[in-house]
Amino acid sequence: MPKILRPLEVYGVLPQTNCGECGESTCMAFAAKVADGVADITQCKPLFKDPKYKSKLQKALEVTRPPVKPVTIGTPPCQVIIGGKRVMYRHELTYHNPTAIAVDVIDDMDADSLIKRAKAIESYSFERIGQQLKLNLIALRCVSDSPEKFAKAADMLSKNVSLPLILCSYNPDVIEEALTVVGDKRPLIYAATKDNWKEMLDLASKYKCPIAISSPGNLDMLKSLASTFVGTGMEDIVLDPGTFVRGDSLAETINIFTMLRRAAIEKGDKLVGFPLMAVPAVVWMDPEGDEVEKKMKESYVASIMMTRYADLLIMHSFDPWVLMPLLVWRQNIYTDPRVPPSVKPGVYEIGKPTDVSPVFATGNFALTYFLVRGDIENAKIDAYLVVADSEGLSVESSVAGRRLTAEKFAEAIKSSGLDQKLKKKVLIIPGRAARLSGELEELLPGWKILVGPRDSSAIPEFVEKVLKKEMELT
Numbered sequence: 001m002p003k004i005l006r007p008l009e010v011y012g013v014l015p016q017t018n019c020g021e022c023g024e025s026t027c028m029a030f031a032a033k034v035a036d037g038v039a040d041i042t043q044c045k046p047l048f049k050d051p052k053y054k055s056k057l058q059k060a061l062e063v064t065r066p067p068v069k070p071v072t073i074g075t076p077p078c079q080v081i082i083g084g085k086r087v088m089y090r091h092e093l094t095y096h097n098p099t100a101i102a103v104d105v106i107d108d109m110d111a112d113s114l115i116k117r118a119k120a121i122e123s124y125s126f127e128r129i130g131q132q133l134k135l136n137l138i139a140l141r142c143v144s145d146s147p148e149k150f151a152k153a154a155d156m157l158s159k160n161v162s163l164p165l166i167l168c169s170y171n172p173d174v175i176e177e178a179l180t181v182v183g184d185k186r187p188l189i190y191a192a193t194k195d196n197w198k199e200m201l202d203l204a205s206k207y208k209c210p211i212a213i214s215s216p217g218n219l220d221m222l223k224s225l226a227s228t229f230v231g232t233g234m235e236d237i238v239l240d241p242g243t244f245v246r247g248d249s250l251a252e253t254i255n256i257f258t259m260l261r262r263a264a265i266e267k268g269d270k271l272v273g274f275p276l277m278a279v280p281a282v283v284w285m286d287p288e289g290d291e292v293e294k295k296m297k298e299s300y301v302a303s304i305m306m307t308r309y310a311d312l313l314i315m316h317s318f319d320p321w322v323l324m325p326l327l328v329w330r331q332n333i334y335t336d337p338r339v340p341p342s343v344k345p346g347v348y349e350i351g352k353p354t355d356v357s358p359v360f361a362t363g364n365f366a367l368t369y370f371l372v373r374g375d376i377e378n379a380k381i382d383a384y385l386v387v388a389d390s391e392g393l394s395v396e397s398s399v400a401g402r403r404l405t406a407e408k409f410a411e412a413i414k415s416s417g418l419d420q421k422l423k424k425k426v427l428i429i430p431g432r433a434a435r436l437s438g439e440l441e442e443l444l445p446g447w448k449i450l451v452g453p454r455d456s457s458a459i460p461e462f463v464e465k466v467l468k469k470e471m472e473l474t
């Protein structure tokens with residue numbers, strides 16, 4: 001059974017003084033946040049600082065450790081946390097620590113190309129439902145096998161971009177040289193294997209860096225190495241069980257990832273209770289297939305592995321059409337299905353609205369809000385957007401279910417203060433809430449109620465053909 005942390009369990013290991021240092025007014029409120037995964041036990045400073053809580057601290061660390069340990073790569077403010085999972089499925093508990101996505105660069109690129117690609121990886125971003133979707137890490141791959149060349153490339157990266165690094169080489173000399181220049185930035189060392197583990201473990205311990213253990217296709221070896229590392233106190237571990245993508249082997253890869261995650265969460269196997277990494281970039285090692293086929297394959301392998309528990313992915317393709325579906329899919333997986341994404345009800349200004357600007361109204365489902373807002377911006381008009389509380393549902397569903405009513409729209413308008421502020425009072429309600437227009441005219445005397453388009457993408461046309469004339473008449 002998954003180990004879901006209960007607030008009372010956490011409360012039992014807290015100092016219970018309600019001192020407020022964690023930002024919560026009571027220890028119980030803090031315990032509830034830790035159990036929910038939105039606060040970390042380390043925020044209770046007295047627990048960590050005061051020697052009289054020594055035994056409680058030990059228990060607290062045990063009780064709050066998730067079955068999949070969280071591992072931090074990078075240093076504040078440029079760090080990414082992977083793992084930290086408590087459940088198999090997101091309907092059981094909110095998923096935290098979204099799968100981190102790295103894109104590779106190669107150490108034998110010329111300096112300009114290396115920096116250009118790294119900067120492009122760092123700045124790649126697009127907005128969806130109010131969130132900026134971005135890549136998280138840069139994986140520096142060693143193809144030169146030259147410690148000097150690799151260290152020079154690592155140095156250039158650290159001076160030009162702030163994304164955390166993954167240092168990729170099986171040669172400890174290569175990794176060590178790079179750590180002398182970027183070791184203080186806590187890169188992920190990739191990777192320790194059955195052949196180099198002693199040297200790599202020493203480096204990870206010396207530089208206090210997280211380390212990936214790689215044992216493609218040999219789970220006994222993977223567990224054995226994990227056991228050795230844990231035995232020395234090294235627990236900032238990421239597991240790479242291998243990403244096989246040819247023919248039926250992809251199904252086997254999925255099975256292995258699922259089995260490892262199940263063993264960690266449902267059986268409490270601590271030796272596999274670490275973040276898992278997949279390397280969709282291996283599709284480029286396949287001699288068959290053209291470039292486009294490889295990119296498509298890399299994209300769907302990455303999406304599948306993200307679905308099946310990979311906490312970290314290394315990609316080679318850097319085309320928006322390869323990465324965009326991956327980032328959107330990640331956003332969907334890490335959106336709690338039990339909580340509809342919503343925005344705060346209230347009045348939002350678009351452009352520089354004045355006392356003669358029109359007022360658009362909509363519900364507070366986040367997707368609706370951002371689409372409507374974008375479409376008003378596209379219409380190049382200064383306006384107010386009043387967001388009524390539709391309980392996070394779309395306009396059509398909330399109107400049909402009486403969650404969004406004429407009274408709620410009227411209340412939102414009244415509490416916005418626009419009633420007093422505006423000389424021209426023109427309210428545009430969504431086409432999908434057209435049935436509320438009659439009631440609204442009664443509830444909002446002095447307002448001209450217009451029914452907008454059913455689909456917000458038609459707002460620019462509506463503004464040109466209907467609204468501008470109405471605003472002149474009003």
Ligand code: SF4
Pocket residue numbers: 014015016017018019020021022023024025026027030031043044045046047
């Ligand atoms: S800092 Fe710790 S002891 Fe103080 S209120 Fe928060 S949880 Fe309780």
